[in-house]
Amino acid sequence: MLDPADIGKVLVVTAHPDDIDFGGAGTIAAFVDRGVEVVYLLATSGDAGGFDRTVGAEHMAEIRHAEQVAAAKQVGVTDVRNLGYPDGMLEPTLALxxxxxxxxxxxxPDLVITSTPERNYARIGPSHPDHRAVGGATLDAVYPDARNPYAFPELLNDEGLEAWTVREVWLIGSPSPNHYVDITTTVDRKIAALRAHETQTGHMPDLEKMVKTFLANNAIQAGLPDGSFAEAFQVVPTG
Structure with missing residues (x-):
């Protein structure tokens, strides 16, 4: 596993606005506090999210992008990118x-964080088809695509993008986590980031209790002291 001191850049690749914040915002805040450069990449525009059916898909996409930008600021991230694929229709295609x-x-980046491509039978939430699609596509992009100069030759020949080897991948929502990050000092910023997604969390009066209960259970699994909170990942070496 990478030494935290060797992580200078992190790319987080998820399907929807808010996936990052439910899965890893406390960890991201801790990275940023150590001076790590973090970039968010969202595969979909989030146009099929939310609960207000009077809002059209295009406007919903605009709202959710603004929410993600606001959420990212809560943990110190300013570079938020979006591929613009339709929400709910993501597939692990060659184009993706x-x-x-x-x-x-x-x-x-040294580290890529993404969703697990596995179905989680203990909790159905992480198994959204878009989550699994972006996780599978990201793992394939890490290996072999990004590191192979012959893969997608237009990236090198037309765009001048040299091959790059990611050193490690962390999976969100995995049924088999093997790494826990203590986010006790950043949990409040994670909650603030989640609250920024008003279209997704505004109807949840018990959001903080729900999230902290889940994170406290993670901390127990990690063997952390009482009163701690933790986020869970599955570490995938790429070497």
Whole structure:
């Protein structure tokens, strides 16, 4: 596993606005506090999200982008990118792999954080089809696409993007987590980031209690002291 001191850049690739914040905003805040550069890449526009059916899809996409930008600021992230795929229709296509590989080569991160491509039978939420699609496409973009100069040759020949090898991947929502990050000092910023997604969390009066209960259970699994909170990941070496 990477030494935290060796992580200078992190790329987070998820399907929807708010996936990052439910899955890893406390960890991201801790990275930023250590001076790590973090970039968010969203695969979909979030146009099929929310509960107000009077809002059209195009306007919903605009709202959710603004919410994600506001949420990112809560944890110190300012670079938020969006591929604009339709919400709810994501597939792990060659086009999606190329688009993610492009950003990997642009950002050149040490660590990529993404959703697990596995179905989680203990909790159905992480198993949204878009989550699994972006997780599978991202893993394929990490290996072999981004590191292979012959993969998607237009990235090198037309865009000048040299191949790049990501050193490690962390999976959100995995049924088999093997790494826990203590976010006790950043949990309030995670909650603030989640509240910024008003279309998704505004109807949840018990949001803080729900999230902290889940994170406290993670901390127990990690063997952390009482009163701690933790986010869980599955670490995937790429070497």
């Amino acid at each position: 792999r190329r688009d993610i590989a492009r950003v990997i080569r642009q950002v050149r």
